[in-house]
Amino acid sequence: MKIAVCVSHVPDTATKIKINSEGKSIDPIGVTFVVNPYDEYAIEEALKTKEKFGGEVFAISVGGEANKETIRKALAMGADNGILLKDNNERDSFAVAKALAEEIKLIGCELVFMGKQSVDYDNSITGQLTAEMLGYSCITTVVDLEIDNQKVIAEREIEGGREVVESELPVVITAQKGLNEPRYASLKGIMAAKKKVIEEKPAFSVENVSEIIKMYSPPAKNPGRILGTDSSAVPELVRLLREEAKVI
Amino acid sequence: MQKFVGVDYFNIESLLSEDEKMIRDSVRDFVSAEIIPIIEKYNRDGQFPHQLIEKMADLGLFGVTLPQEYSCAELNNVAYGLIMQELERGDSGVRSFVSVQSSLVMYPIYAFGSEEQKDYWLPLLAQGRRIGCFGLTEPDFGSNPSGMITKAQKVQDGYTLNGAKMWITNGTIADVAVVWAKLNGVVTGFLVEKGMNGFTAPEMKGKLSLRASVTSELIFDNVFIPEKNLLPKTEGLKNALMCLNQARYGIAWGVVGSMMACYDAALNYAKSRIQFGKPIASFQMTQEKLVLMLTEITKSQLLNLQLGRMKDNGTLKHYHVSLAKRNNCDKASEIAILAREILGANGILDEYPVMRHLANLESVKTYEGTHEMHTLIIGEDITGISAFE
Numbered sequence A: 001m002k003i004a005v006c007v008s009h010v011p012d013t014a015t016k017i018k019i020n021s022e023g024k025s026i027d028p029i030g031v032t033f034v035v036n037p038y039d040e041y042a043i044e045e046a047l048k049t050k051e052k053f054g055g056e057v058f059a060i061s062v063g064g065e066a067n068k069e070t071i072r073k074a075l076a077m078g079a080d081n082g083i084l085l086k087d088n089n090e091r092d093s094f095a096v097a098k099a100l101a102e103e104i105k106l107i108g109c110e111l112v113f114m115g116k117q118s119v120d121y122d123n124s125i126t127g128q129l130t131a132e133m134l135g136y137s138c139i140t141t142v143v144d145l146e147i148d149n150q151k152v153i154a155e156r157e158i159e160g161g162r163e164v165v166e167s168e169l170p171v172v173i174t175a176q177k178g179l180n181e182p183r184y185a186s187l188k189g190i191m192a193a194k195k196k197v198i199e200e201k202p203a204f205s206v207e208n209v210s211e212i213i214k215m216y217s218p219p220a221k222n223p224g225r226i227l228g229t230d231s232s233a234v235p236e237l238v239r240l241l242r243e244e245a246k247v248i
Numbered sequence B: 001m002q003k004f005v006g007v008d009y010f011n012i013e014s015l016l017s018e019d020e021k022m023i024r025d026s027v028r029d030f031v032s033a034e035i036i037p038i039i040e041k042y043n044r045d046g047q048f049p050h051q052l053i054e055k056m057a058d059l060g061l062f063g064v065t066l067p068q069e070y071s072c073a074e075l076n077n078v079a080y081g082l083i084m085q086e087l088e089r090g091d092s093g094v095r096s097f098v099s100v101q102s103s104l105v106m107y108p109i110y111a112f113g114s115e116e117q118k119d120y121w122l123p124l125l126a127q128g129r130r131i132g133c134f135g136l137t138e139p140d141f142g143s144n145p146s147g148m149i150t151k152a153q154k155v156q157d158g159y160t161l162n163g164a165k166m167w168i169t170n171g172t173i174a175d176v177a178v179v180w181a182k183l184n185g186v187v188t189g190f191l192v193e194k195g196m197n198g199f200t201a202p203e204m205k206g207k208l209s210l211r212a213s214v215t216s217e218l219i220f221d222n223v224f225i226p227e228k229n230l231l232p233k234t235e236g237l238k239n240a241l242m243c244l245n246q247a248r249y250g251i252a253w254g255v256v257g258s259m260m261a262c263y264d265a266a267l268n269y270a271k272s273r274i275q276f277g278k279p280i281a282s283f284q285m286t287q288e289k290l291v292l293m294l295t296e297i298t299k300s301q302l303l304n305l306q307l308g309r310m311k312d313n314g315t316l317k318h319y320h321v322s323l324a325k326r327n328n329c330d331k332a333s334e335i336a337i338l339a340r341e342i343l344g345a346n347g348i349l350d351e352y353p354v355m356r357h358l359a360n361l362e363s364v365k366t367y368e369g370t371h372e373m374h375t376l377i378i379g380e381d382i383t384g385i386s387a388f389e
């Protein structure tokens, strides 16, 4: 089975984000980039599926040269092939999905894993768009997955609970935290990944359908206040919560 | 807790290769997720966290510089050093486990063992399916191992071993002990296996340092060692010292992990602890302590990197390793003490990692050659006069 896992290269959530002066993009200087955390579940599931049924895992990323770092991590975890669909310009989710769909069609993957969302723009839509463009089914926010021949049974997280759905290959699965425990890239895996070549090609050319007009930071939070460190502070705390914060 | 992002004031990162960085990051994530959350409990209980062995083996942490044919990762020495650094940010005891398995057990089997010994032991040790220990120190011979009294005698088809070793990391849990004993007056290495008649390895109790590591005595009472368990390429104390040199190299890197853990804890604490209406980080004396810490960390990092590059290009000498081990252990202790001060009373609690590192570093400073012995090794090199032989 040919399995695709789509990986995005995102700012580490622990780093402080600065917005460029023109107010439409972030300043990447000093920002550490990592594999999108939800994509790590997608990679793990792709590898587990391959280990069970055999096949090949293709780690695909759309973006600039720097995305190779994320592809390399997927290779170190055990993906067989890495593909960079190169575009140095910002793409919206639609344009990213289009590039992915074209490549997945070309390789002929019938199973596609992605994170449920990318923690940079949080659009939570690339998986669905890609599935639609490919004419595949799509199951999102998956926390448990079983594949049996052509049949796919997935447990999804929904508001306040879970649901189990059934579908058929080909399918796009978007991974939610809890789907599995992503493995660490082992030292041997890292050394082996060094020998794998990352195939690089221009991303399928397509116009964005949306445009960023403005980007800004949330207003600074007021500093906290310490009212005391023992029980004598409780009455004052209750009073402030009631009268000032008006939350109780 | 905030994610640990390392301490790198001089962009030393830019001197590392892509795979060195990836390896470090993978081990760093492992330490943050698997060691730091559990280690205080094991340290408090005086237990080694056994469940880590399989996980560390899966990651490939044992014998990392040895060839792939033995199931090892075949990394360079800088990568090995970075791994030790990350592990020791977790705990010196866990790092000691890996140091012993890699540098003091797998290395001598690789360097001085027969083909059969290598083929049998190395993959098992790499996969964590067997644990090893290294027995050199004796109750009456620590800094002066050449005086050892443990003795092997030639008998038919093998040797009989008599004597005792002390302070042996992993001793009680080891499947195989690399034991140094005098055979016709020449220090020779033997592989002593768990369960051999007359061999016992009781655990030493009451340690107030390196509590998450097993330390044991090894007692040999007429133990029969088959011929095939002699390490054929050992021909004197120098072979044991070659092992120590590997391990000391790892320690020089390892303690930078302790330094970073203590500095990180102290810096975060100083910024959030309010006294006299201000964060204690705003006081000049606190800043001076933090600056001293950062300075020593940066110096040690640069020292280590060059040490590693020299080891990789074959120009490293034992006295270089002594200088780095001596300096870095000493500075790590100093940093741990300063961090403890910055944390005030909280500094003595095991809610913070500082006191554990402080206590651990007392062992780390002592084993693999004390601070004084390394001083004398370097002193001998620069003056041409030995002060200890």
Ligand SMILES: Cc1cc2nc3c(=O)[nH]c(=O)nc-3n(C[C@H](O)[C@H](O)[C@H](O)COP(=O)(O)OP(=O)(O)OC[C@H]3O[C@@H](n4cnc5c(N)ncnc54)[C@H](O)[C@@H]3O)c2cc1C
Residues within 6 Å of the ligand: B100, B134, B135, B136, B137, B139, B140, B141, B142, B143, B144, B166, B167, B168, B169, B170, B209, B210, B215, B363, B366, B367, B368, B369, B370, B371, B372, B373, B376, B387, B388
């Ligand atoms: C937790 C722990 C784990 C260990 N693990 C192992 C292990 O796995 N395998 C192993 O073989 N050993 C191990 N050791 C033993 C360690 O290597 C020895 O403790 C060390 O070599 C020092 O020996 P000693 O304790 O007998 O001290 P001594 O040699 O008695 O030294 C006592 C003091 O005298 C000083 N001194 C001695 N000689 C001189 C001199 N000529 N000039 C100036 N000062 C001198 C020393 O520096 C030290 O300060 C371990 C020790 C500890 C604490």
